[in-house]
Amino acid sequence: MRERVGYLPDIGDEVIESKILTFTRKGVTLEVEAPLLTRKQMQQVSEKVKRASAEVLKNMTIMEIITIIDTAIEVLLDRNSTYRKKAEKFLPIVTGYDEEMIRLGLTSFLKKFRKYELQRFVVEDLGNPLLLDDFQPRIKRGFSKAVGPELILHVWAGNVPALPLWSLLSGLLVKSGNIGKVSSAEPLFAGWFAQVLVEVAPVLKDCLAVVWWKGGDEEREKEFFTYPDVVVGYGSNQSLESMSRRIPVTTRFLPFGHKVSFGVISNTALDSRKALITAHHAAFDIIQFDQQGCYSPHLFYVQKGGNISPEAFAQYLALELESYQKRYPRRTLSLEEMTAAIHWRNQEEISSYTGPTKLVLGQTENHWTVVYEEGGLFSPTCSNRAVKVIPFETVDDILPNLKPYRSFLQSAGVAAAPRELFQWAEKLGNVGVTRITSIGKMTSPESGWHHDGRFNLLDLVQMIDIEHSAEEYAENFAAYID
Amino acid sequence: MKKFENKTVLVTGSSRGIGAAIARGFAAEGATVIVNYVQNQGAAEETVASCIERGGEAWAIQADVTSESDVIRMMEEIELEVGNIDVVVNNAFKPYVFNPDTRKMFSQLTWGDYQDQIDGAVKSTYYVCQQAIPLMKKQTKGSIVNMVTNLVERPLIPYHDYTTAKSALIGFSRNLAVELGAFGIRVNCIAPGLVYPTDASRQTREEIKEMIIAQTPLRRIAQPEDIVGPVLFLSSEWSQFVTGQTLYVDGGLVMS
Amino acid sequence: MEQQKIIQYLLTIVQSDSLSEDEFNQNALQLFAYQYTNNLPFRKFCQQKGKTIRTVKTWKDIPAVPINAFKEVPLTCTPPAEAERYFMTSGTTQGVKGKHYHPTLEVWNLSMKTYFKQRFMKETEKIRMGVLFPTENEMPNSSLACYLALAKQEFGTEESHYLLGENRIEIERLIQELEHAERSGEPYALLGASYSFVHLFEELRNIGRSFQLPPGSRILDTGGYKNQSKEWELDDFYHELSRVLGVPRKDCINMYGMTELSSQLYDSGNERVPSVKSGPHWLKTRIIDPLTDEDVAEGERGVIVHCDLANFNSVTTILTEDLGMKVDGGFLLLGRVQGTEAKGCSIAVEEFIKAAKGATQ
Structure with a gap:
């Protein structure tokens, strides 16, 4: 064709x-x-x-x-x-x-x-x-x-x-x-x-x-x-x-x-019932266009203290990704991408033997990888449905990790109660995040969003001003002036 | 490729009878089978040998599945030897004599009788699942098959203690199935009718057998091999979208 | 098996003429059992993949350890402190270099000498050598420095020399050597890192000179020359190499080695590129599909995996980041997967790491 x-x-x-x-x-x-x-x-x-x-x-x-x-x-x-x-x-x-x-x-x-x-x-x-x-x-x-x-x-x-x-x-x-x-x-x-x-x-x-x-x-x-x-x-x-x-x-x-984007999940979204739904939404953000978008999440910061632990959340996420593989299979990767993905997973796996609590989910035959890592560093994954889950206590714990990467941050998908949402938005915004959205909508910015915090139209146009003085001055020259 | 190649299967209580038949069935499909037994090392070794003969890999581990420490030791050995576990068949149960003529009447039963059966069916499954599920979670998949009986649906002969324990095991399995679905782990039950010959059914009289046959659409009594196919089915990807179910394997005697 | 016994056995293998498929298999499985038992991180890696002493039946079942693993964990069956030598890998992860521990260099040395003789020296016993690389003293943890030192010591005539001082080519000295060879007709061998030759091209172009080395002369280059001032196409590289030194391309040998291995692979000249590479009989190379771990068909691209029996103390089987294709007599090296560019607008790991370095320094 x-x-x-x-x-x-x-x-x-x-x-x-x-x-x-x-x-x-x-x-x-x-x-x-x-x-x-x-x-x-x-x-x-x-x-x-x-x-x-x-x-x-x-x-x-x-x-x-x-x-x-x-x-x-x-x-x-x-x-x-x-x-x-x-x-x-x-x-x-x-x-x-x-x-x-x-x-x-x-x-x-x-x-x-x-x-x-x-x-x-x-x-x-x-x-x-x-x-x-x-x-x-x-x-x-x-x-x-x-x-x-x-x-x-x-x-x-x-x-x-x-x-x-x-x-x-x-x-x-x-x-x-x-x-x-x-x-x-x-x-x-x-x-x-x-x-x-x-x-x-x-x-x-x-x-x-x-x-x-x-x-x-x-x-x-x-x-x-x-x-x-x-x-x-x-x-x-x-x-x-x-x-x-x-x-x-x-x-x-x-x-x-x-850019690189991520999710932050409060323990209020992690009770025995809601955690499953949250994981479902999070998985959708990952599989949609195989994390190729600037708004696609590479990490999820998951708060401790919910009925479902961050580790269990990682496991939920793994199954959701497996289920999505049946519904919307990952695109066929190039040999280069595949090799990069396998090396990434293997390296995560190997570092899990000596590092702090770390768990790698996803085997050779799985077209996704979920890494659970206590104290994991902020970094994009190899994409193509690879994601890290990092537990945290309070949102202040994760901010220092984000800070050095201000110029790379874009979207943060947030699942949190209303008061938390605004508190976190304030803090995340301070370190460079320009878009707070719900988990599940990360890859679908609303119309009129500020791409990377900028204006879509205002950045393109030039304003032409007629100052008041000119207007007033012009009055002097009107033919109909008394 | 055979259906269970590169898969690890634990069959509890598989030195003899239905368990041994199940172990051999998995082995024939290329699985690595752990033949668990309590006492009869000789029989276990025989099962291992016939597994290997059928093209699988197998070894025997002695462990009393009603003892938590035994189960932990067994799982550690499995992890060391094969790294992971794909299928668990909870087949072991407390020895029980199925004899309609000599069965205990309710008035003769002590709570101890019930407790023994509940321990044999539910406690053992509980211990094995507690240890096996973390390994399955790591792989985001796994299948657990629990052996029950068709008597739970139709207590042809009221073996109170035995059938009550197996009924409990179905409830246990269904709850587990709901919770473990999110981890890609499936839990199902197989409910055979009378299976002959096994050590437990050896004393069943011909008269009883004939009575059962008379009511069975498929016109005979189950043999251990009849149970194998359904167990393999529930353990394999053929049933990847089936969980929380009880599959009756009794020639159609019970339909529910 | 005892380490000592393994070493003795390997020494015999390296000296033998060949290994049958069966023998190779058996040795690989024995080493696997030894490494599985004596190296905990490796064992965990295998267990995660369900590959254990019980389930690994052929050398192809042995899980291939990615080269990056050397940066994450000590892959050694004996305590690192007891190693005679360790070689450091070139790449780093967050500033950490990988280490390949050698309790003894006996096997490594014999492997190097045996196969170097076979593929580079051939009938020649000794040759006058020039080495375009730092000495072993200058770089004690470089496997390449060790390799070249051993080549010079074992196969170089007394007049052989290092021609690199403080990371610069000693061009006058080199010219003297080349002129001497031209005059005397004594074959000359120039060995070094590929990028050193790229520098050499520049130096010679600046002074407008080229040479015609006598027959029997040969070149050995190794490693890549990416990220140098100019990226050379393979064909242009060997064309230029042959032109400025007057050595036919069939005598320009490329050595393909890795710090993570204990043996080297070679081609038989570079008349045509990419050349066919192959290793000694104690090393087998597979080209696999990384998604399934299965061999790809001949003529299809895949990822290169080496199983090197000489790697007795670390891990025999290594997953490289190199792409290759199986062909008659060996495989073609088709380049390295270097942090593939992101397809979309999500940042690629490499770009991020580069940026992160700037951000945190």
């Missing part, structure tokens, strides 16, 4: 080179044909997108844009639409994730971008959505308008399906021209979305592009990074750093580095 991906505006009769990326899963092979632009073509695309978005997008109202996006999302939510069918068929092959996991994941993800959610998204950042359309009166007097950049370049990474939507939609909402570079691990979804968008609103046909080049292609990146006003980059610190070296100082760079 072959699927052409990406999306290009009309740049005339150009021969576009394409790169074939091959994916195989369960004996089915999919060849993905990704557009690889020359420097000249990229320049043409950039200019076209810039111009078209200035002419078209910038003249639309925010509600018009939201309505278009909503219609496109509706198409993708419709299980009978061509694009949705394609997504359900091809994404499992490309990413390796289980079909059901993708299907459910897509729906719950896409739901966050329907009309009402998008309105919330905009209000969350700007307060008054009309700021994007026109100058709006300010309480301090004067007027302001929020203007998005002419061109945003998104460099996406990773294999979590559909993830590029977050930044692409943000770019559209601020009325910018958008060019996205898809990752080799999931090159499909962004292009489909662009295609659907143009189908439901043909006027947008030249306002965006979705392309591909090999990440780290120095020659291309050096040139391409000179066109946009803003580059939004995803990836490891190392790749972000080398990206930043290629970005001119005049271009704004919004880097989103890799």
Whole structure:
């Protein structure tokens, strides 16, 4: 099977080179044909997108844009639409994730971008959505308008399906021209979305592009990074750093580095009955996209003193993971990933013979590993359904472990009573956590969330102020002045 | 690959009778079998030999399963020798003579008689489970099969003390099944009817046997080998979604 | 079995010409029983996997211990303090280096000499050697330093020399040696770490020189050269090696060794890369699927496992982080699994550790 991906505006009769990326899963092979632009073509695309978005997008109202996006999302939510069918068929092959996991994941993800959610998204950042359309009166007097950049370049990474939507939609909402570079691990979804968008609103046909080049292609990146006003980059610190070296100082760079997330479970959630449910939710956070998300938990801090001990909780978690393996099997790992996983488990096992209380659950045939470790250090696991359970007495005990990693922390899934929740949120926030969510929802941030504590739209726009003085001063020059 | 290759199975009270047949059955499917016995070392060694002959691995451990220290010693030996345990069949019971003609009437029974049977059936299972479950938890899986009797459902002959103890064992098993489900450990019971020949049933008269046969849809009395298949089934992945159940193996005499 | 008896027996094995599958098996099982009995951490590792003296039936059943285990626990059957020597592994976990204890180096030495002769020296008894590596005195816990010292002592002529001073190639001295070889026609052997040769390339390029060593000359490189100034493709490396020294690629031998083993593996030159590697008859290599522990089919990629009988005091069977493929006459080394890049946006362990070092220092 072959699927052409990406999306290009009309740049005339150009021969576009394409790169074939091959994916195989369960004996089915999919060849993905990704557009690889020359420097000249990229320049043409950039200019076209810039111009078209200035002419078209910038003249639309925010509600018009939201309505278009909503219609496109509706198409993708419709299980009978061509694009949705394609997504359900091809994404499992490309990413390796289980079909059901993708299907459910897509729906719950896409739901966050329907009309009402998008309105919330905009209000969350700007307060008054009309700021994007026109100058709006300010309480301090004067007027302001929020203007998005002419061109945003998104460099996406990773294999979590559909993830590029977050930044692409943000770019559209601020009325910018958008060019996205898809990752080799999931090159499909962004292009489909662009295609659907143009189908439901043909006027947008030249306002965006979705392309591909090999990440780290120095020659291309050096040139391409000179066109946009803003580059939004995803990836490891190392790749972000080398990206930043290629970005001119005049271009704004919004880097989103890799993060690590974890769970904290209070003993109030660990009585004989609730512990099972808590473990069920925790396991879901682990299996959803095999811990590849920045919001996926690698550790669970579990409080002592509940009827179910942290150790028993670890064992519950193990069975939940085994059960999920039957329901949503882990994707097939590459030999490298498998080897890394086996070494990780073995090393944990061996260190358990001399270390303090430590227990390794999961055998050769299990596609998951749970390590229970008293006093375990804060560190990500090898992913792909490997998790550590670390017991604690009071939340203050775990804070010193987290502190050194402030810049890497993102989500903390919390199961705790209301008073504890706010107390812990305060403390976890102080060491760098930017998102507190419930166990079971860790991989599903709500619309309008602050990704890594930042603003989705505010970080993209520029505010234009008309100060009160100008307004007053202008009065002097009015033709109708008495 | 055989069904129980690389699997470790403990069968308590397996030097003779049904236990020995079960041990041999596991061995034929490639298991490593621990043949537990109390007194009859000779018989145990014979069972071990026939296990090995059938392609399994086996060795005998002497331990009185109603003694906690014996059970602990036995589990330590198992851990050292094979590292882990996958299946436990609680088959041992206090010697009991099944003779409808000479059975004790309720008025003749002392509480001591009941206590003996409860110790033989429930206490022994309790000790073995207490020691085996931590090993199973480490593997997030395991199967426990407890031997009861079809008399619990239909006391054809009221062996009060024996059947009461076995009834208790079913209750014990069901509770355990609920709690251990979260650890991937299954607990089930096998309830045979009269099995002949075994030491315990040797004194059963032909008349009784005929009476049972007359009421049994499958028209005969169980042999030790008849019990093996259901035990292997409940111990294997074929029954991976079955727990807390009692499986009657009596030719259809009892249907519940 | 007594340690002394094992050593004596191993010495005989190393000196013998071959081992039948049966003999290898028996020896491996005996060593397994010895190590299972005398090394508690190893025993626990085996028990966890249900592999015990009772259940291990062939050498392939012996659980392969991951190389990282050497950093976590002492893998030794005799008290570490009584070891004649220990070698330290290169990688570290949280600053802890792994140690491989040798109660005696007798077996190690004989293993090295026997197979070095067979694979590198061949018919030659002695050869003039240059060693591009620090001496044993400078690095007493490096198995490679020990290896090269032994090579020089046993198989080098009296004029053989170390050519590395304070971690820099003594280039003038080296040039003298190479020129001498060119002039005299006496075969010359240059041995060292692969990355030293990369430095050598740079030095020679700077002064614009190359050499044509006489026939019979040979090169031995070992270890990787990643993270050096430039990452060399294997093919380019041997092309350059052959070009600057004038030694045919068939005489450029790569030694594949690990601190965690007591024997080495070699290829028969690098005319084609990746070359076919193989070990002595007292070492067997498996290529396994890490998920099932089963051998993969010939021609399929898998993880390399070595069972080295000379590893009598630690563990015979080692799970490497190397990928390989079984082929006729040995296996291909396809590189190392180096902390695979995260697929998603969750941070990879390696990146985290790197960052953590910065954060906590």
